Amino acid sequence: MTTVQKAATDPKPPATAAGLSALSRARQALAPWAVPATVGTLALALYSVFSWLQWRSFTIRSWDLGIFDQLAKAYSNFQPPIVSLKGEGYNLLGDQFHPLLVVLGPVYKLFPHAFTLLVVQNILIAFSVAVIAHCAIKHLGRFTGVSIGAAYALSWGLQSAIDAQFHEIAFAVPFLALSLSALLDERWRSAWIWAALLVFVKEDLGLTVLVVGLVMTLRARTMAGLWLSAWGLGWFVLATQVILPAMNPGDQWAYESQLNIAGLLSDPLSLFHPEKVITVLALVAITVGLCLFSPLTLIVLPTLAWRFLSELPVYWGQEWQYSAVLMPVVFAAAIDTLMRRRPLISLRLRKLLGAAMLLVGVVLSSQYAFGMLLSPATHFPTATAESSNNALAAVPDGVTVETDISLMSYLVDRTEVYWIGNQNPAPEYVLIDVSGRQGVSPDAAAIEAEQRFPGTTYQMVFADSRYQVARQP
Template sequence: MSTAKISGAPTGMVDPTATRESTPGHRFPRNLRNLWKLRSPLVPAVLLGASAFILYTLFSWLQWSSYAIRSWDLGIFTQLAKDYAHFQAPIVSIKGDGYNLLGDHFHPLLVLLGPVYRVFPSAFTLLVVQNALFALSVVVLSNLAIKHLGRIPGVCLGIGYALSWGLASAVDAQFHEIAFAVPLLALSLSALLEEKWRKAWIWAALLVFVKEDLGLSVLVLGLVMAHRSRKPAGLWLAVWGVGWFLLSTAVILPSMNPSESWAYSSQLNLGALFSDPLSLLNSEKVATTFLLVAITAGLCLFSPLTLIVIPTLAWRFLSDLEYYWGQEWQYSAVLMPVVFCAAIDALARRKVLDSAKLRLLSAVAIALIALALSSHYAFGKLNDAGKNFPTTHNVEAANALAAVPAGVTVETDITLMSYLVDRHNVYWIGNKNPAPQYVLIDVSSRSGVASNTAAMEAQSRFPGTHYVTVHADARFQVAKRD
């Protein structure tokens, strides 16, 4: 029955369709059906995000429960979260006695870790937080892809992104400040592609408070926005990004760093580039660039959004530190939302692929590429969890940790550092530290170790002190200052 016939019906006539839809007990009244249709892309997107969160957290738990710590960074950021949880400046003793971490990188947005850590005081909490932030970006990107490409292609894009090698490597590397940058980039670029300029501006503007180099990414993002929107807001965003980069690197970081300079300025070796331009063709650099393109089946090359990766690749490739060049660690995580949003942009524009079938095949190809690559990166370890996450030394680790009473100062190496920071004031053994109350070291890789090695080495580092061994086995030794 049409609307005209209903409105023109004699008084007292009841439209049966209207009755069914207005009946309180009816399962799907019209407004709820419309709401379902409006939000339907979000349902598979949330499911993908939840699945990604479970996968990431399973990986993190296997790492954590097998004492597989990648570096000292988790311990560092846990000390930061611990201080923020108690409304204190982030004085991180792992970096050095009295070291303010705001002088290392500019990441004031990490203050958000404080309330979460206050409720769940564990280094593992930071891994869960990072996994949740990555999963949020999966929801945002998948929702965008489903809305603009359709359900099946969108889900394929979401799967490809969730399994992308950049995110996998970041999960494997454990917590870093870029955890906050990944969803912010996803939110900003998603809003940009939907021409929601104000939202895109706000989400992008927050990136400068995650890490100082992201100000340059915001610069390029702003220029891309200005080009697409034909409005000056994008130019102001570019000014905001470069302004905060200069302010943080030239003023804020030097004022808080013990060396009174930006700690990472020496890593940008422009002279080496001019003297040897072919250094950019290093095999690791080429492989990283190729894999950035390959993870989207080359589609990212058809969108100007891909230009946003240039600042991050630039500072990495200009550095002499080789571990910046490859695909491991967390450095490529911020590039994943960029290249995948670029791929969505390319697929959504009919000028790139003018066939629905080709768009579907391209999206399926992206998912298959991500699945194929995942076995070569961190998530491939899940294929043999028993081998890659062994628990054979868990008893020794637990016994060593139990030998250190709560609330004391401890000097240690990386092995159990992240398991000590929650209840102790921890120093890294490689720095010049005040004499700690306890020393805990991993001796498993040494040969000819005496039962009092930890005590003797501590006494040599801190002349005039005396340490006694309180725990020793084939893997760990703990010494106490007498």
């Protein structure tokens, strides 16, 4: 036999065969994720278009994006999260307990820009879409699973979070999705680990972990769930009674006063305020009522409790980021209901229910943030973009600047920014939005700055019908 013939008939070397076997196993493992990943990618594209339209039109919903940008900048430089927007020398770990946000540091180091945080949030939430879609497809079939995954992607709680811009709950959403999907798969260790991480995202989520542990105990009938509950409760107490008061300038948990239990006891009917009732009904509606038949829905109770106990109406409704953590819960509960009642629900009915959830999601989208995408020119106008860019150009890099929320998120990555509503040291620059004022003085920025900082002189460097910029000479 010739050398060529011998080589052709010899078996493949063991290393090559092992490599092909590993590649084959990897392909088999990834294959079930192809469709869910597609659903998640489409969701990411939708979220990114919305965020880009907001950014391009200088639409800033609150000061949160600026606050977390300053946090990420500090972490990227291996510094504590001192956030001047909250006050001079203010450590944000004394405001809310979110040590896990330290992972933003390396990302921000590579991409030092406020828009980076929007991209990070969109990726995290879109990943949760893929997780929910994968879980639904695995247990309910492709059509129903894709329908539920798409409905979840369009759910009003996620829309409101994307619209509100970056917040720490961006990390809680995928953790909950991973934990609850693992729970439905009876992968108890994975469910435990992903749920346990929630305590490092926000202090109130320790109570959510408490209920996840109780639900796990009910399902797995092991002590592991009770240990998870103890972990969640322990971190909630430690964060709110020890860590946050120790790091807060007021030596207290900043949000404790908002839990008005006495007010509820004196007026129990306040729990049925129309806005609160609508929020609960909206949670039920997006799952066409299916979440009501699963014990997983109990996991929404801690979040709804602190929100509805508060006297602040902003917590009661469907806006802002407060409901985002509820979305993985009610959709996992809907999947659980369809799984456990499989003998009573035919394949056709499962498909109809999945399609109904998607239809509800699409219809409700017109009433929430994504409805603005139907008329981007109206809701994301760029008529003032030139004025905004000119005002920003009047503020050089590396200076201190006091401003309102109008352009703060466009300044934080290159300047030290203070919010105009706090007691701040005299900044080098002041930038204010005067578009909503009547009969405003052409040098209002300088005059008001000198009034806030007696003994300091300011002179105008930019003014038009929308913005004014003044600086110390």
